[in-house]
Amino acid sequence: MSERGFNRVAGELRKQIITGHLAQGDRLPSEAELSAQYSVSRSTIREALRVLESQNLIVTTRGASGGSWINHPNRDEIAGYLETGFKLMTLALDMPSVEALLEVRAIVEVPAAQLAAQRRTDEQIEQLAESIRSHKPSAESHSVHRSFHGIIFEAANNALLHTVSQPIFAVVDERFARDKAPPEMWEEVARFHEEIFEAVRDQDSKAAGELMREHLAQLTTAYLAMTRTSIREEASMHSSSN
CATH class of the missing domain: 1.20.120.530 (GntR ligand-binding domain-like)
Known part of the structure; x- marks a missing residue:
């Protein structure tokens, strides 16, 4: 897994969040869809999502109905x-x-x-x-x-x-x-x-x-x-x- 790869993906998703292209409560595409969209492995996508989650920019849930949703940090x-x-x-x-x-x-x-x-x-x-x-x-x-x-x-x-x-x-x-x-x-x-x-x-x-x-x-x-x-x-x- 390339550090440069997951940082690039996290950076592009972060930009969409802070510019409003991805709004509070929007659901991100699945790992497989993001992997295809950015031409990287699913492990790279998972690492990128962990970066965004650590910054409180997304909330991720596990399980059959799980996924990642856009979250805006509070003041x-x-x-x-x-x-x-x-x-x-x-x-x-x-x-x-x-x-x-x-x-x-x-x-x-x-x-x-x-x-x-x-x-x-x-x-x-x-x-x-x-x-x-x-x-x-x-x-x-x-x-x-x-x-x-x-x-x-x-x-x-x-x-x-x-x-x-x-x-x-x-x-x-x-x-x-x-x-x-x-x-x-x-x-x-x-x-x-x-x-x-x-x-x-x-x-x-x-x-x-x-x-x-x-x-x-x-x-x-x-x-x-x-x-x-x-x-x-x-x-x-x-x-x-x-």
Whole structure:
């Protein structure tokens, strides 16, 4: 069986799926029919189908009435693929800098805050308010702070913007040990979140975007300080061990 062969078949079927020529729920031809269509062995077809199934692009069932049907991954699955690819990319690039990570966050979060101010619902305003009430000036409330940003993306009502943000957050979350953050950082985070909330609540799109930009600049400064602290501690431990 040729690796090149099954990759070619998988690639051609994938192209038909993502261009809409094969729609959600469509049944693929049988292995024998695909084998004849692409002039490859049935084992090559089976391997190509396994590739597509691993990407959640098809669902395959076995048995007399079995077959393969087109499946469209949901938003969380797509975000998972992006997260895996993004993490592998950061490893290949020897991990991007703090500034690079926060620049990318600004690219997606500033317009998200602006859109949230324009499109938010009363229910989302209440969710943001509850997040604000749950804030604590410590790393223990990181999940609350993180959920605040998630609600902003939901309120922006742009599924693509929300999806591409998740792998960025995942890398940032893994990069920093927030237990090293000073209490004043969390106090600043809480203050910015409250001001962003007020701008979104009041449907002040310009203020929401500007405040989000300032908030991310504040995080950049804090994360750089945390990084320097970690480097000093690691150097000290290495020196002590020698």
